[in-house]
Amino acid sequence: MGYYMPVMLDLRGQKVIVIGGGAVAERRVLALLDAGAEVVVVSPSLSGALTALAEAGGLSWMNRSYAPGDLRGAFLVYAASSNDAVNEEVAAEARSLGLPVNVASRAEAGNFITPGVLRRGRLTVAVSTSGAGPSAAARITEQLSEVLGEEYEPYLDFLHQLRTEIKRREPSAEVRGRLLRRLSRLDVLNEMRQGTFIEWTPQDVEAWIAGNRGD
Ligand SMILES: C[C@@]1(CC(=O)O)C2=NC(=C\c3[nH]c(c(CCC(=O)O)c3CC(=O)O)Cc3[nH]c(c(CC(=O)O)c3CCC(=O)O)/C=C3\N/C(=C\2)[C@@H](CCC(=O)O)[C@]3(C)CC(=O)O)/[C@H]1CCC(=O)O
Numbered sequence: 001m002g003y004y005m006p007v008m009l010d011l012r013g014q015k016v017i018v019i020g021g022g023a024v025a026e027r028r029v030l031a032l033l034d035a036g037a038e039v040v041v042v043s044p045s046l047s048g049a050l051t052a053l054a055e056a057g058g059l060s061w062m063n064r065s066y067a068p069g070d071l072r073g074a075f076l077v078y079a080a081s082s083n084d085a086v087n088e089e090v091a092a093e094a095r096s097l098g099l100p101v102n103v104a105s106r107a108e109a110g111n112f113i114t115p116g117v118l119r120r121g122r123l124t125v126a127v128s129t130s131g132a133g134p135s136a137a138a139r140i141t142e143q144l145s146e147v148l149g150e151e152y153e154p155y156l157d158f159l160h161q162l163r164t165e166i167k168r169r170e171p172s173a174e175v176r177g178r179l180l181r182r183l184s185r186l187d188v189l190n191e192m193r194q195g196t197f198i199e200w201t202p203q204d205v206e207a208w209i210a211g212n213r214g215d
């Protein structure tokens with residue numbers, strides 16, 4: 001039954017159209033803006049948070065009901081109105097244009113669904129029950145947030161910094177591979193969790209690379 005394909009989309013500068021301006025649309029829009037999307041909301045009303053964003057110029061608001069043709073130029077579409085028939089019409093237009101569409105009122109009418117999301121800096125964990133139990137997805141996400149603590153954010157920044165340095169310095173794919181494998185075995189995550197981690201200086205990085213290049 002797990003037929004959905006998880007992907008991580010780069011939405012920076014991409015136009016995303018959200019139909020509806022209520023509680024569900026608000027969750028989608030906040031996440032889309034975090035991802036750098038250019039958001040257009042089509043809805044005769046907006047939630048408080050969406051109104052504030054529209055007033056501040058954070059999104060474009062078309063203050064009316066959905067009309068065929070609204071999806072032109074979109075990269076991604078969310079049908080999140082409280083009118084099920086309208087959501088189905090939006091899904092049909094998106095499909096006719098070959099656009100991916102999410103339908104809040106009936107998952108099967110769309111071709112992608114929205115997971116529960118946990119973020120720790122560069123770490124993103126997405127949880128889906130394939131639509132079987134959205135509340136369960138929310139609960140599992142919450143449980144994971146207890147296991148995956150705040151230390152993952154600096155840990156991934158550390159890994160990113162070292163990995164970038166290794167790729168910049170090491171011309172040999174074999175040596176790079178060895179260094180990157182050794183990097184993942186360092187005890188840094190534990191040190192960060194316990195608050196005993198001491199920031200590596202550029203000299204520490206250089207010394208670690210020099211000391212771990214060989215077999
Ligand atoms: C995870 C989360 C992400 C998010 O939305 O941000 C999410 N739903 C959340 C909460 C939630 N949803 C619902 C309730 C009310 C209680 C209940 O009914 O259980 C609550 C609880 C609440 O609101 O607190 C009702 C509901 N949800 C859907 C339908 C229609 C259907 O089943 O087809 C109905 C019935 C509507 C009706 O009949 O009126 C459908 C979907 N909900 C999904 C995601 C997608 C599948 C995810 C998966 O794979 O499991 C999918 C398919 C839609 C999509 O892709 O947009 C988010 C947790 C946010 C968090 O972490 O706090």
Ligand SMILES: NC(=O)c1ccc[n+]([C@@H]2O[C@H](COP(=O)([O-])OP(=O)(O)OC[C@H]3O[C@@H](n4cnc5c(N)ncnc54)[C@H](O)[C@@H]3O)[C@@H](O)[C@H]2O)c1
Binds near residue numbers: 065066106134
């Ligand atoms: N995916 C989820 O997590 C989830 C959770 C709860 C409910 N739902 C479903 O999503 C739908 C929306 O939920 P909500 O809580 O955001 O509802 P809501 O009542 O808070 O908001 C609905 C929004 O749709 C707008 N709207 C109504 N008719 C429209 C039209 N013709 N064109 C454009 N916009 C229109 C309204 O103006 C309003 O802004 C529900 O009807 C339900 O089917 C999904």
